[in-house]
Amino acid sequence: MSVLGALYRGESPVDFPSLWRRAVIVSTVAVLVGLASFGVRGLNLGLDFEGGTSFEVRSPGTSVAEARQVMERLDAADARIQIVDGEVLLIRSDVQDPTRATEIRDVLAAELGPVEAFEQVGPTWGDEVTDKAVRALLVFFIVVALYITVRLEWKMAVGAMVAVAHDIVLSVGVYSILQFEITPATVIAFLTIMGYSLYDTIVVYDKVREIVGRLGATDRYTYTELMNLSLNRVAMRSINTSVTSAIPVVSMLLIGSLAMGATTLREFAVALLVGIFVGSYSSLFLASTIVAGLKEREERWRLVFQKVRSRGLVDGPTRVIGRQEAAVSDTRAAPRSSPTGGPAKRRPTIAAPGAGGAPPRPRKKKR
Amino acid sequence: MPRRQLVFLIGIVILTVAASVMTVVWRNEPLLGLDLQGGVSVRLVAVGPADEEMLDQAVEIIRDRVDGLGVAEPEISRTENGVMVSLPGVDDQERALSLVGTTAELRFRPVCRVYSARGASRPASGVVSAIPASCEAVATGEVVPAVGPAGVTLPEDDRPGDFVVLGLRGDEGGRRYLLGPSLLTGEAVSDADALFIDYQWQVGLELHEGAVGIDGFNAIAALCFSGSPACPRSEGVTNGRLAIVLDGQVVTAPSIRAPEFRRDAILISGGFEKIEADDVSLALRYGALPVELEPENIRLVSATIGEDSLRAGVVSGLIGLLLVAVFIVGYYRILGLVALASLAVSGALLWSIIAHLGTQSGLALTLAGVTGMVVAIGVSVDSNVVYFEHLKEDVRDGRTARSSVDRAFPIAFSTIVKADTASLISAGLLWYLTVGAVRGFALYLGLATILDLVATYFFMGPMIRLLSTTRWFAEHPERFGLPSSGAVSATAGSLRRAGA
Numbered sequence: 001m002s003v004l005g006a007l008y009r010g011e012s013p014v015d016f017p018s019l020w021r022r023a024v025i026v027s028t029v030a031v032l033v034g035l036a037s038f039g040v041r042g043l044n045l046g047l048d049f050e051g052g053t054s055f056e057v058r059s060p061g062t063s064v065a066e067a068r069q070v071m072e073r074l075d076a077a078d079a080r081i082q083i084v085d086g087e088v089l090l091i092r093s094d095v096q097d098p099t100r101a102t103e104i105r106d107v108l109a110a111e112l113g114p115v116e117a118f119e120q121v122g123p124t125w126g127d128e129v130t131d132k133a134v135r136a137l138l139v140f141f142i143v144v145a146l147y148i149t150v151r152l153e154w155k156m157a158v159g160a161m162v163a164v165a166h167d168i169v170l171s172v173g174v175y176s177i178l179q180f181e182i183t184p185a186t187v188i189a190f191l192t193i194m195g196y197s198l199y200d201t202i203v204v205y206d207k208v209r210e211i212v213g214r215l216g217a218t219d220r221y222t223y224t225e226l227m228n229l230s231l232n233r234v235a236m237r238s239i240n241t242s243v244t245s246a247i248p249v250v251s252m253l254l255i256g257s258l259a260m261g262a263t264t265l266r267e268f269a270v271a272l273l274v275g276i277f278v279g280s281y282s283s284l285f286l287a288s289t290i291v292a293g294l295k296e297r298e299e300r301w302r303l304v305f306q307k308v309r310s311r312g313l314v315d316g317p318t319r320v321i322g323r324q325e326a327a328v329s330d331t332r333a334a335p336r337s338s339p340t341g342g343p344a345k346r347r348p349t350i351a352a353p354g355a356g357g358a359p360p361r362p363r364k365k366k367r
Numbered sequence: 368m369p370r371r372q373l374v375f376l377i378g379i380v381i382l383t384v385a386a387s388v389m390t391v392v393w394r395n396e397p398l399l400g401l402d403l404q405g406g407v408s409v410r411l412v413a414v415g416p417a418d419e420e421m422l423d424q425a426v427e428i429i430r431d432r433v434d435g436l437g438v439a440e441p442e443i444s445r446t447e448n449g450v451m452v453s454l455p456g457v458d459d460q461e462r463a464l465s466l467v468g469t470t471a472e473l474r475f476r477p478v479c480r481v482y483s484a485r486g487a488s489r490p491a492s493g494v495v496s497a498i499p500a501s502c503e504a505v506a507t508g509e510v511v512p513a514v515g516p517a518g519v520t521l522p523e524d525d526r527p528g529d530f531v532v533l534g535l536r537g538d539e540g541g542r543r544y545l546l547g548p549s550l551l552t553g554e555a556v557s558d559a560d561a562l563f564i565d566y567q568w569q570v571g572l573e574l575h576e577g578a579v580g581i582d583g584f585n586a587i588a589a590l591c592f593s594g595s596p597a598c599p600r601s602e603g604v605t606n607g608r609l610a611i612v613l614d615g616q617v618v619t620a621p622s623i624r625a626p627e628f629r630r631d632a633i634l635i636s637g638g639f640e641k642i643e644a645d646d647v648s649l650a651l652r653y654g655a656l657p658v659e660l661e662p663e664n665i666r667l668v669s670a671t672i673g674e675d676s677l678r679a680g681v682v683s684g685l686i687g688l689l690l691v692a693v694f695i696v697g698y699y700r701i702l703g704l705v706a707l708a709s710l711a712v713s714g715a716l717l718w719s720i721i722a723h724l725g726t727q728s729g730l731a732l733t734l735a736g737v738t739g740m741v742v743a744i745g746v747s748v749d750s751n752v753v754y755f756e757h758l759k760e761d762v763r764d765g766r767t768a769r770s771s772v773d774r775a776f777p778i779a780f781s782t783i784v785k786a787d788t789a790s791l792i793s794a795g796l797l798w799y800l801t802v803g804a805v806r807g808f809a810l811y812l813g814l815a816t817i818l819d820l821v822a823t824y825f826f827m828g829p830m831i832r833l834l835s836t837t838r839w840f841a842e843h844p845e846r847f848g849l850p851s852s853g854a855v856s857a858t859a860g861s862l863r864r865a866g867a
Contacts, residue, residue, distance in 0.1 A: 009850070010763040051444070064669070082405065083669040090408075090668060122419075122445030128427050129802055136800035140793055147792055151785055184804040185734050191808060195793055199746060199786045203753060206782040237749075237756040244694060244752070245745035248687030255683040276745075 034173020193275030743815025
């Protein structure tokens with residue numbers, strides 16, 4: 001809570017770079033688990049993708065809920081049940097095995113009424129639809145990567161694409177591990193997650209760009225330190241947005257599925273919820289790591305790093321850039337402080353030689 | 368500056384109110400999708416034997432056709448001996464039938480007259496006097512073909528026995544043909560192939576034996592070759608022309624160069640590209656579908672998502688929205704109220720557009736669409752959050768609240784535009800490149816994103832700028848969820864002491 005409070009007050013309490021290594025390990029493990037599950041267990045594709053069996057039962061007056069209870073006892077609760085012309089139940093289940101289908105038919109006939117039609121049905125979401133969606137996705141990746149390259153830079157495009165791919169793999173992985181049924185709505189949820197993650201990442205990157213633009217030319221901070229400042233400054237936004245996005249979904253999860261017994265919404269909500277948090281996590285931890293890693297290799301930032309290190313300021317945790325420095329609005333106009341002036345506020349725990357006794361620079365009143 | 372802001376603000380509020388009033392007055396309501404409200408289901412049974420592959424092909428063709436009409440989001444699946452098509456809404460039975468039943472036919476119609484490109488206003492203007500008998504019946508005004516606003520016969524009036532005016536496929540707004548009654552249907556065709564003969568792509572046509580086949584075709588060929596009244600010569604052409612019509616569009620209209628043909632030796636040439644020749648032969652071979660399908664029954668079906676789920680979804684959605692409102696107002700105070708008002712503006716506009724499209728163009732609102740909108744709400748809220756956090760940051764950096772407002776908006780808006788552009792790109796690509804449910808999602812995502820930009824730029828920004836000119840704003844920043852300047856220096860001071 002104190003970290004949140006500090007974030008709320010606009011301080012920079014979190015040392016993001018120190019968490020990056022852990023984040024990369026956690027993400028890599030999670031992605032591997034997701035991929036492994038996808039490879040071994042695969043996905044539980046529903047009626048729409050694989051087809052199944054359709055039953056038409058003449059049973060006037062039977063409600064969908066009653067029919068669903070019967071199907072539940074047959075271990076096929078995820079069947080799609082519709083009422084046709086007010087008196088026929090149209091039940092479509094993803095059961096494909098003919099013997100099981102026959103069993104179900106017999107039970108339905110015994111419990112609900114005469115089964116008028118009973119046949120195999122094909123998928124409504126055919127291979128053609130999937131092919132088109134996959135192609136669209138590939139084009140999407142290319143175009144968005146180009147867009148980010150143009151508006152921001154290619155290193156950020158790389159980071160964003162990795163983050164989005166990471167989120168998709170994790171979300172699909174959750175479906176594979178828990179063997180939730182994939183429906184067209186699930187696919188939409190995945191796309192939603194993708195869009196959300198991308199949006200979030202771009203907001204974070206734009207903050208980085210702004211901060212680096214303001215403070216980068218001073219050559220007093222390494223890219224990682226500037227990234228840390230940006231992340232601290234954008235963290236509250238990420239948290240707030242995740243919370244406001246997650247509230248309706250949690251509400252759907254709790255009220256929709258627990259209180260009112262609507263099981264169809266549950267899996268959908270779980271996917272969205274996982275996606276929202278993973279999306280925020282990946283933009284703060286993963287997308288930033290990749291960009292910082294790539295940028296620190298650049299000639300310019302290597303020089304800055306060496307310069308800063310030669311002053312003995314780099315060992316230990318990332319320096320926290322104080323409010324006054326961060327408030328510099330235009331690097332060229334910013335007055336260079338005296339050579340002995342401490343470039344940054346440091347945590348009380350680090351004793352950095354050479355800069356410890358420097359008096360704080362006077363707070364600027366106006367730009 | 369404030370004056371421009373005021374104009375924006377008043378403009379957007381008037382627009383929103385007007386749109387909402389229109390929606391209510393016109394009784395526009397969103398058309399709920401098949402999953403949310405049910406619709407009609409047409410069961411089509413294959414006439415004659417059909418294997419799985421043919422039925423799958425039929426499913427694809429029907430899907431393309433239904434998609435081509437709008438975003439109705441049909442559910443189309445193969446059954447054991449046919450295809451099942453479900454469309455949302457209950458008033459559409461005839462449309463559903465006409466879509467998948469009657470248009471599946473290929474027709475051979477004689478060409479009475481060709482209207483070149485635009486310009487030719489009313490057909491049947493009585494100019495063509497030399498045409499006797501059947502085509503003359505139109506020319507003299509004895510028979511007037513039913514013509515829609517675009518100058519062509521509407522699909523529902525396109526009956527085999529009538530005179531019709533149809534456009535050329537892939538040439539919208541271009542050439543139109545005045546065509547006589549259908550003389551032969553696709554049933555006559557046994558096979559067709561694209562062939563490369565005489566250094567050009569042609570279509571080789573093979574017909575069945577008998578009246579519905581080569582004999583019927585030769586009867587027409589004789590008429591057209593001689594330029595008889597039923598199939599007249601047009602200027603500059605020595606023979607009459609026979610149009611091959613598919614789905615209410617002329618695929619090609621070759622002149623008939625011989626009075627009689629052999630069953631397996633008919634060639635259609637027309638300077639085709641390979642792909643055109645392929646298209647024409649495909650159309651000839653399959654009619655429209657690889658198998659002929661006959662509607663067996665049309666039935667009303669209830670929603671696929673149970674009513675219980677639907678109610679739960681709506682209730683939980685509303686509660687969720689309420690909680691979001693509480694959170695936003697609790698956190699950002701008056702700024703939060705502005706955010707909610709901004710959300711209301713974009714929400715009302717979105718609703719108006721969806722209701723209008725639903726009523727006018729059969730745009731269906733499915734669960735996928737609802738999801739797209741929920742995400743969009745999250746994104747809309749975020750646009751506000753991005754700006755507010757920027758404001759806070761600037762105030763903490765020592766600016767006055769008022770100067771922060773002027774400075775932060777352009778920066779925050781640029782971030783919002785960048786992120787929203789990425790959303791729009793994905794929405795656009797998904798719309799163009801996919802079919803079915805994904806398309807519906809893309810449309811709603813795109814719409815809501817655009818409205819988010821509109822509401823942010825024309826409502827939220829100006830509103831806060833106006834508020835910032837009040838004394839109240841300067842004196843009580845905490846009521847706006849902003850740190851007061853005192854708090855800033857205290858924080859900075861404590862940091863400094865700790866660091867020293």
